[in-house]
Amino acid sequence: MTRSHASLQSRLLILVLGFAVAVWLGAALITWRDAQHEIDELLDSHLAQAAALMLVQAAGDHDDVVDAPVLHKYAPHVVFQVFVQGQLITRSANAGQQPLASQTEGFATVRREDGEPWRVVAAHQAEHDVTVLVGEQMESRQAILWAVMRSLLRPLLLALPLFAAALWWSVRRGLAPIRELRETLERRTPSTAEPVSLLGMPRELQPLVQTLNSLLARIDRMVQIERRFTADAAHELRTPIAAIRMQAQVALGAGDDVAGRSHALYTTLAGCDRASHLVDQLLTLARLESAPATPAVAVDLGALVRRVAGELVYTALGRQQEITLLADAGCLVAANDALLGVLVRNLIDNAMRYSPDGARVDVTVRRHASGSVMQVQDSGPGMSEDAIAHLGERFFRVLGNERTGSGLGWSIVRRLLDVFGAEAQIGRSQELGGLSVKVFWPTLAAP
Amino acid sequence: MRILLAEDDAMLGDGLRAGLRQAGFQVDWVRDGLAAEREIASGVYAAAVLDLGLPLKDGMDVLKALRQRRIDTPILVLTARDAVPDRVMGLDTGADDYVVKPVDLIELSARLRSLVRRSLGQFQDSLRCGDVELYPAARRVTCRTDEVALSTREYDLLHALLRSAGRVLSREQLEQQMYSWGHEVESNTIEVHIHHLRRKLGAELIRTVRGVGYTVQREPPTT
Numbered sequence: 181m182t183r184s185h186a187s188l189q190s191r192l193l194i195l196v197l198g199f200a201v202a203v204w205l206g207a208a209l210i211t212w213r214d215a216q217h218e219i220d221e222l223l224d225s226h227l228a229q230a231a232a233l234m235l236v237q238a239a240g241d242h243d244d245v246v247d248a249p250v251l252h253k254y255a256p257h258v259v260f261q262v263f264v265q266g267q268l269i270t271r272s273a274n275a276g277q278q279p280l281a282s283q284t285e286g287f288a289t290v291r292r293e294d295g296e297p298w299r300v301v302a303a304h305q306a307e308h309d310v311t312v313l314v315g316e317q318m319e320s321r322q323a324i325l326w327a328v329m330r331s332l333l334r335p336l337l338l339a340l341p342l343f344a345a346a347l348w349w350s351v352r353r354g355l356a357p358i359r360e361l362r363e364t365l366e367r368r369t370p371s372t373a374e375p376v377s378l379l380g381m382p383r384e385l386q387p388l389v390q391t392l393n394s395l396l397a398r399i400d401r402m403v404q405i406e407r408r409f410t411a412d413a414a415h416e417l418r419t420p421i422a423a424i425r426m427q428a429q430v431a432l433g434a435g436d437d438v439a440g441r442s443h444a445l446y447t448t449l450a451g452c453d454r455a456s457h458l459v460d461q462l463l464t465l466a467r468l469e470s471a472p473a474t475p476a477v478a479v480d481l482g483a484l485v486r487r488v489a490g491e492l493v494y495t496a497l498g499r500q501q502e503i504t505l506l507a508d509a510g511c512l513v514a515a516n517d518a519l520l521g522v523l524v525r526n527l528i529d530n531a532m533r534y535s536p537d538g539a540r541v542d543v544t545v546r547r548h549a550s551g552s553v554m555q556v557q558d559s560g561p562g563m564s565e566d567a568i569a570h571l572g573e574r575f576f577r578v579l580g581n582e583r584t585g586s587g588l589g590w591s592i593v594r595r596l597l598d599v600f601g602a603e604a605q606i607g608r609s610q611e612l613g614g615l616s617v618k619v620f621w622p623t624l625a626a627p
Numbered sequence: 628m629r630i631l632l633a634e635d636d637a638m639l640g641d642g643l644r645a646g647l648r649q650a651g652f653q654v655d656w657v658r659d660g661l662a663a664e665r666e667i668a669s670g671v672y673a674a675a676v677l678d679l680g681l682p683l684k685d686g687m688d689v690l691k692a693l694r695q696r697r698i699d700t701p702i703l704v705l706t707a708r709d710a711v712p713d714r715v716m717g718l719d720t721g722a723d724d725y726v727v728k729p730v731d732l733i734e735l736s737a738r739l740r741s742l743v744r745r746s747l748g749q750f751q752d753s754l755r756c757g758d759v760e761l762y763p764a765a766r767r768v769t770c771r772t773d774e775v776a777l778s779t780r781e782y783d784l785l786h787a788l789l790r791s792a793g794r795v796l797s798r799e800q801l802e803q804q805m806y807s808w809g810h811e812v813e814s815n816t817i818e819v820h821i822h823h824l825r826r827k828l829g830a831e832l833i834r835t836v837r838g839v840g841y842t843v844q845r846e847p848p849t850t
Contacts (some may be wrong), residue, residue: 321697417789418707419636422729433649444645451638 231303257314300558373400424451463586476514481506507545511552535560557609629653631675633663650736653807660684671803679706694721701742754789793845
């Protein structure tokens with residue numbers, strides 16, 4: 181589409197100039213027709229008058245055939261013949277012997293032997309049987325018309341370039357705010373987020389600039405979120421790294437204190453696990469926040485939970501924790517397999533992570549008429565109402581918690597719930613006394 | 628020297644406590660801002676290491692509150708907030724030093740010793756009284772340039788006395804400065820350690836102020 185790329189300025193110029201020329205040409209055409217009509221009327225009346233005069237004269241004397249002398253250089257453009265009782269008695273030099281026209285009364289346009297069109301008027305007097313034919317070359321009429329048109333069109337043709345120049349200047353001036361806007365935008369650095377000023381902006385550009393400003397504001401918000409996330413992430417990574425470094429140094433300086441050294445070394449390892457868990461969670465979250473929506477398919481929730489729980493069993497065994505799983509068959513939910521795995525893993529991992537050694541974690545998957553429900557309960561300390569309200573804020577951790585979480589698990593869970601259109605309910609577990617998390621999926625529509 | 632450590636992260640706090648103990652400090656560890664403020668205000672600590680992101684009360688608020696109460700215990704802020712405005716705000720609020728995590732244990736110990744030294748108005752890295760000279764960085768003591776072997780407690784007691792040279796310290800004050808939490812103090816421990824110090828360094832160094840406590844003489848500034 182080259183049209184859409186054309187400059188606004190040249191489009192305006194071409195349109196306005198085109199219309200102006202069309203209007204002028206229209207006016208000229210009308211003038212042409214009018215002038216032609218008037219000239220015809222005027223000259224026809226002259227012809228008729230000349231014929232009447234000659235008729236009166238010819239009725240008086242009808243002697244021999246007389247050839248009228250050529251008196252003027254325009255005379256060849258005019259022709260006449262006078263017949264008395266069918267005999268040609270007088271004619272102009274350029275008239276010839278044959279009657280100019282066949283009619284005896286009125287006007288006719290005829291083509292003579294030279295091929296030129298002539299306007300001929302015939303007048304007849306019955307008393308002496310006199311017929312007068314007066315003709316005039318049509319070309320002379322055209323010449324008058326052209327002269328009229330020339331005088332009309334010449335100033336217009338001269339004015340056209342002047343008009344185009346004035347128009348070009350006006351359009352350029354009129355479009356100046358667009359150019360200024362472009363320059364303002366060009367001067368901006370990617371980091372400037374303040375809105376473009378609406379001051380002095382023409383009304384036509386204001387909606388555009390307002391839309392642009394709201395886009396800028398949205399981009400700025402995203403950049404801020406991104407920046408805060410990076411800052412938070414750096415902040416959060418520093419603490420485990422500081423701990424690893426400190427513990428390693430303690431191990432180095434332990435000397436004869438074998439117990440102290442091995443404690444420090446174990447803590448160093450735990451610190452490494454914690455840092456890598458944090459990095460994994462950060463990457464998961466970053467991927468979730470920037471990833472486009474993945475197509476959802478029907479996933480068997482029970483089978484998926486069984487698989488994830490199976491992967492976590494070894495970790496649980498290390499802490500003498502017990503995971504039990506009760507799953508109804510055929511709980512289909514609309515999700516992406518891998519993402520749903522991340523969600524389930526985070527929920528079970530949270531329950532294990534924040535429960536003491538030897539705790540119990542129960543996972544149930546139930547099918548209801550309205551949808552599927554997954555519930556994760558633990559026998560851990562649970563959470564206060566206040567703490568539950570803060571869940572999902574990045575890097576929020578429950579106060580006084582000895583366990584080393586990333587503070588990102590709930591951010592990830594929240595994000596995934598949004599993606600799947602599922603809802604979560606967090607509270608105290610009736611059966612185990614710890615935390616209970618219920619996730620509802622609406623029934624999958626039959627395909 | 629007894630140091631208060633305020634750090635909410637279990638793993639890092641554990642490491643800091645172990646590391647600072649290795650460096651010869653008596654370390655008490657609190658995990659929230661309210662406890663940190665209360666303990667620093669008690670005045671028994673030679674210095675404090677304060678994390679800023681503390682639960683219950685932010686480290687910066689603790690710092691502000693302490694300085695408003697005219698408590699001048701040297702405070703080293705140890706934090707992950709590394710932006711320049713954060714550092715400036717920390718120092719302007721009353722921190723004596725601002726260290727960004729992760730920190731080297733040896734550097735942290737040196738900074739703490741330097742903070743304590745400056746808070747006592749000293750310019751040299753050693754404390755002396757008569758023929759006895761104590762080097763805190765190396766935990767060494769010399770008497771007439773001869774190396775003297777002291778136990779940890781004897782060293783801590785001498786350090787406490789030398790830091791407060793010219794002042795009389797009661798037995799309770801000495802105990803508070805020497806023992807971190809969880810260490811039971813026998814009723815006559817201080818007397819036993821004083822006795823050992825006098826035997827190793829000469830009887831005239833530590834004077835008993837009857838009914839009040841112990842003191843060492845303030846060394847006139849060397850020119």
